Amino acid sequence: MKTPAFCRINLSVLFEIVILLSYAGLFIWMLLSGRIQSFLHPRMFPLMFFAAAAFALMAFSLLNGLKKTQRRFALLPFVIFAVPIFMACALPAGAVSSSSLSFSGNKLIGLSSRAQKKTASQPETVSTVSSSSAVSLKLNQALVTITSPLGSKVQQILTDNTIEMDGSNIVLWVNELNGNPQKYVGKKIRYTGYVFKSGQGFSGDEFLPGRDMMWCCAADIQVIGVLCRYPKAPSLKENAWVQVSGTLGTTTYQGQTVPVILNSTVVPSAKAKEQYVYPTY
Amino acid sequence: MKTQIDIVTGLLGSGKTHLINRLAAFGAAVSGTVVLQCEQGLTDLQISESVIHTGRKRDETTCQAVKRIIRDSSPKRILIEHSGMEPITSLIEQLQTKELRGCCKIRRIFFLASCKTLPDEYKCFPELFNEQIKQSDVVVLTGTDSCNRQEIHTARAVLSTCNTQAEFYDAQSEKDFRNLLLQHGKPVEKQKRSDSSFWILLFGGLIFCYLIFEALRSFSPSAIQIPDLQTFNTVFLSILFEAFPFILVGVFVSSLIQILIPARVIERALTRNIFLGFTVALFGGLVFPVCDCATVPVAARLMRKGAPTAVAVTFLLAAPLVNPIVIISTLYAFPGYPVVALCRIATGLLVALLAGISFLWGISKDPSRILSGFDAADCDCEACSGAESAKSFWPKTAAVLRHTANEFFEVGIFLIIGAMISAILQVYLPKPVWTNLGGNPLIAVLAMMGAAFILSICSTSDAFIARTFANSIPIASVMAFMVLGPMLDFKNLMLLSGNFKKRFVARLVATICVISFLVLIIMPHLFFR
Numbered sequence: 001m002k003t004p005a006f007c008r009i010n011l012s013v014l015f016e017i018v019i020l021l022s023y024a025g026l027f028i029w030m031l032l033s034g035r036i037q038s039f040l041h042p043r044m045f046p047l048m049f050f051a052a053a054a055f056a057l058m059a060f061s062l063l064n065g066l067k068k069t070q071r072r073f074a075l076l077p078f079v080i081f082a083v084p085i086f087m088a089c090a091l092p093a094g095a096v097s098s099s100s101l102s103f104s105g106n107k108l109i110g111l112s113s114r115a116q117k118k119t120a121s122q123p124e125t126v127s128t129v130s131s132s133s134a135v136s137l138k139l140n141q142a143l144v145t146i147t148s149p150l151g152s153k154v155q156q157i158l159t160d161n162t163i164e165m166d167g168s169n170i171v172l173w174v175n176e177l178n179g180n181p182q183k184y185v186g187k188k189i190r191y192t193g194y195v196f197k198s199g200q201g202f203s204g205d206e207f208l209p210g211r212d213m214m215w216c217c218a219a220d221i222q223v224i225g226v227l228c229r230y231p232k233a234p235s236l237k238e239n240a241w242v243q244v245s246g247t248l249g250t251t252t253y254q255g256q257t258v259p260v261i262l263n264s265t266v267v268p269s270a271k272a273k274e275q276y277v278y279p280t281y
Numbered sequence: 282m283k284t285q286i287d288i289v290t291g292l293l294g295s296g297k298t299h300l301i302n303r304l305a306a307f308g309a310a311v312s313g314t315v316v317l318q319c320e321q322g323l324t325d326l327q328i329s330e331s332v333i334h335t336g337r338k339r340d341e342t343t344c345q346a347v348k349r350i351i352r353d354s355s356p357k358r359i360l361i362e363h364s365g366m367e368p369i370t371s372l373i374e375q376l377q378t379k380e381l382r383g384c385c386k387i388r389r390i391f392f393l394a395s396c397k398t399l400p401d402e403y404k405c406f407p408e409l410f411n412e413q414i415k416q417s418d419v420v421v422l423t424g425t426d427s428c429n430r431q432e433i434h435t436a437r438a439v440l441s442t443c444n445t446q447a448e449f450y451d452a453q454s455e456k457d458f459r460n461l462l463l464q465h466g467k468p469v470e471k472q473k474r475s476d477s478s479f480w481i482l483l484f485g486g487l488i489f490c491y492l493i494f495e496a497l498r499s500f501s502p503s504a505i506q507i508p509d510l511q512t513f514n515t516v517f518l519s520i521l522f523e524a525f526p527f528i529l530v531g532v533f534v535s536s537l538i539q540i541l542i543p544a545r546v547i548e549r550a551l552t553r554n555i556f557l558g559f560t561v562a563l564f565g566g567l568v569f570p571v572c573d574c575a576t577v578p579v580a581a582r583l584m585r586k587g588a589p590t591a592v593a594v595t596f597l598l599a600a601p602l603v604n605p606i607v608i609i610s611t612l613y614a615f616p617g618y619p620v621v622a623l624c625r626i627a628t629g630l631l632v633a634l635l636a637g638i639s640f641l642w643g644i645s646k647d648p649s650r651i652l653s654g655f656d657a658a659d660c661d662c663e664a665c666s667g668a669e670s671a672k673s674f675w676p677k678t679a680a681v682l683r684h685t686a687n688e689f690f691e692v693g694i695f696l697i698i699g700a701m702i703s704a705i706l707q708v709y710l711p712k713p714v715w716t717n718l719g720g721n722p723l724i725a726v727l728a729m730m731g732a733a734f735i736l737s738i739c740s741t742s743d744a745f746i747a748r749t750f751a752n753s754i755p756i757a758s759v760m761a762f763m764v765l766g767p768m769l770d771f772k773n774l775m776l777l778s779g780n781f782k783k784r785f786v787a788r789l790v791a792t793i794c795v796i797s798f799l800v801l802i803i804m805p806h807l808f809f810r
Contacts (some may be wrong), residue, residue, distance in 0.1 A: 016690060027522075039519040044613075047526040058689065061682035074446075080694055084521055091514040216517035216614055219707060219749040239552045279616075 013065040015078040020062070022085050024055035032089070041216045041278060071175035164250075165191035167274040170211055174224050181250045181259040189261060193225050195236045202253075205243050205261075207233045209244045214276040222279065227253065228261040236266070243269035284351050285358045291393030292365035292402060296423035296452060298324040300393060301360050301459070305332050307466035319343055320364035322661035328594035339693050342373040353385055353555055357383070368408075369413050389465050392417035392447070394656050394737065396428045399436045414443035419465055423452040425432065496747065517704035520749065524696055524742030529685070534570045534606065536684035558592035559637065563630055566600030573601035573740045573767045577776040580732040590644045592788065595637030601767035602629035602742040608712045611763070614744035624808040629764045631804065632797045639792050664787075692739050695772055699738040703746050725758035726801050728793070733766035740767035757805035764801060 024108040027048050036231050043046060062248035163184070165173050170191065177184055193209030201209070229251070236242070244262030250257050287304065289297045297320075305314055305328045315333045316326065320342055333354065337346045343361065350359060363369060369390070376387055392414050394402075403410045412616060414420065420440050425433050431535075440449065450461045568577075580597040584590060603626060611622040729750070738746060743766045753761045768791060777786045 016686060020686065023525075029431075036522075042521060044526075047523065051526040051529055054526075054533070058682055058686040061679050062686055064679075067685070076694065077690065077694055080697055081690070083635055083695060084518060087514050088518055089513055215748065216522040217748075218617065219704065220744075221517045229721060 008067045009066050009186045012101050013062055013068065015075075017059045017062050017066075019078060019081045020055045020059035021114065022082075024052040024059070026085055026088055027052040038275060039218050039248065041214055044216065047118075071177075075271045125169060162188040162190060165189065167211070167277050170277050171213060171224060173281045174226060177248070177259045178224060181248075181257055184248045185250060186257065187248050189226065189244065189248055190243070191226075192243045192272050194271075195238055195242060196223050197233065197236070198238055202227070202233075205229055205231050205233050206237055208244055209266075211277045212275070214278055221276070226261055227251065228266070230264050230266050233265070241269050241271050242266050252262055269273065282357070283383075284330065285388045285750055286361060286385050287358065287389045287391065288361045288363050288387065289391045289393065290363040290365050290369055291391075292395070292398075293320070294398075295365065295393040296324075296421070296479050298326055299392050299423075300391060300421065300452070301362055302327050304466050305329070307462045311353075314360065315354065315356040315358070316362065317346055317350065318362045319346075319367075320362055325456045330374070335809070343372050344373075344381070347376065347379065347385065365413065366409070368409065369416055373416060389418045389419060391419045391421060391465075393423055393452075394440065395424045396422050396436045399439055400432075403439050410439075410450055411443050413439060414447070417447050419450065419461065420444065420447045421450045421452050421461065424663060425451050427451045448730045450660075455660060456600070464472070479610070479672045483672055486646045502633050504593040513704055513708045515785055516707055516749075518624065520703055520745060521563045521697060521701040523745050524700065524738070526695060527606060527613075527741040528692065528739050529689065531604070531606050532572070532688040532740060533681070533685045536688060537680050540623070555589065557593070558589060559595055560633065561597035562592045563599045563634060564603060564635065565596060566603040568606060569600070570604040570606055573773060575659055576600045577773060581781065589641075591637045591640040594640050598633035598768045599630055599727065602626055602633070602764070603671055604740065606741045607744070609775055610741055612705055614748040615751075616671045621760075624760055624805055625693065625763045627808075628760060628800060628804045629767070630766070632764060632793070632800050635796045635800070636792050692772075696742065699736040699743075699746065702736055703749060705746075707749060720754070722758055723802060725754050726798065729754070729758055729761035730798065730801075734767070734770050736770070738766065738770075743767070753807075756808045761797070761801045762804040765797050768797070 027036075030039075031045060031048055031052075036045065040048070045265045087238040145154050163173060165208040192207065193211050195207055196210035197207040206221065206227055206229050208225045209228055213224045226248075227263075228246065230236070242268050244261060244264055246261040249260050250264045252258070289301055289304075291297050301316060301800050302324075305316055314331075315335060316328060318334070318336045328334060333356070335346075335350065337343065338349075341349070343363065347359060347361070350356065363372070373387060373390075376380070376385065422433070422436055422440070428436075437449070440447075448464070451457045452461075479677065564685070579600075580593045583596065584593045588596075608622050608626065611625055612619055615621040731751070733743075736746060738741070744763060747759050747763045747766075750762060774786070774790070777789065
């Protein structure tokens, strides 16, 4: 009795192969179309290529198993694996809306950098909220010293008087300004950001023109920017994109001295080209 | 109407004939049952006259006998008494060829085992038993009235390790046996719809909904805006995609070790002297990067080979933390701040060492009081058993890749669920919870330890989830998540219960929790001021 060439296909193995190839295809599509930028930091992109290749290799290695006999088949695990693929295709990758994140109250890093600096005259009166954001800010500070020489730019600015912040230097500048607010009093500043104010405890005429900063993935996004004083702030719509220009001064926020933009002009602006800014590249 | 085939298999003396007697009697109201005996049992067949009894002809295979019976008498049901010493997979395959598929269908495979002798029999013929038990739908344990609780427990452990999905029955319990007959005894009148068709329908429904959704969206894109859902989607997928490469590397390396490297090297190093043992246990994970999923069976195997309990416990806890892939993923998750990785390793090693040392006392010398009596430490998946015979490069590579794929599907589920829970917590938990959490360090550490236990994410990628907590909880407290996660979580606990006795597991869990809490409220603050 001969076994015929056509054998029953093993469903489990078939689904495994389909899932693996789907993930490989999904990653390649997201990388080539640029959609991946909404999710991950650019330095992760090579790793995604590696993952896609690995999925494809694994799928090929399973091909032989299609002929195996099979008695039981459980579909539920494969449904679970398929869910992320569907979600990636079906739902548009919106920018992470900071107001909808539970953490947004503590995501502000533009302001509390002074918390960890202990001066002899000031006893450390760190409130609970600022200590947590201060500690997470410590990570940012360490990073800035390692990767960023703003050095020559600073000299230039101090001569020319205007700080132009954009997607490529906003992180460095904000950290520099937070670290030395007194140094830049009187200098002009201009940049584009979206209106961020709810739940931050700003006074009525203040808001933060912010950009979203991503550490390694969309889940860890923080808002970065410089506090701006603007009489018509209450009329500004949350999340609207604006260009802000003004003169730097200092003010107090949650017990610390922070830079603030005074005499500001706020005009509506187009959305910034880059969805996210990055502290590292 | 296809002939239904029930196969009853098991070793001599396991009670097959007895079961067949009962099965045949139960269904005797329906005529047209044939019993095909492939093995002459110890008990005599006692069936009614309406049931035909036959055996294999000379030089006839079981499959040929089945074909002959169907051709000659077109029975409604064939009960096959199959010899436990013959492999069963080829029989199943033969019965499922195109030729036979049209006229018969395998309905149930029963595996019988005698409680007293099963563990020893398994040790003698592991592949045979693995294969047969894996293919079975129903597993029946016989002779339990002459066994004590420990032997019953051991036998059940053997069976459930080979096959987690089969239904289990104890033949001595009359109630159990009656249930068995009710569920599986009667030949069904109609071909029942299989269970998986429900899921396929659900799946199809989801696809249908998705298509409708896409159609609506193309008509009026702005109408279908659900910002919170989009945020959740983005957060969830970003955590997942970021973790995938690291999990893949972790699973791949674990498979490499499983297939290519014998554990003898570690075993020898661990058993020589206690100080060397602790050192190897602490740093062995550097050279043998095993995912935390793999350390439990490895630790169990080490203990079985004679490693002191204390040393094995230290290895169990330390290996996932000094895993180079884990270290790299921590560096990636906290870029520019390598002290996070350093703190994680130092704290973790301290906890592992202290926990291990605590097991130098109060531990019985007799390993059977610690380990559940079954050697579950060898991976019995097809990739491994095939790989042993493969000697050359390509087959071994293929085996490693296959094993990687299998392991990926096993652990990937936990990653997806963990990422989903983490994303839900991020997006939907009210703000005050996180603010208050960040405030009190003791509560924060406890909360992070609890989160680490619930989110059973592989140690190669939980640094990314920790990163998302670090936005609002001080890094010193988030360290609790990163140190406890690889040591103890829901998934680990299940693995531990499968390999060790409950008392030992309870002591281990308590030790880990207490020691790690004490270390975690002190040590990270030395690194982060």
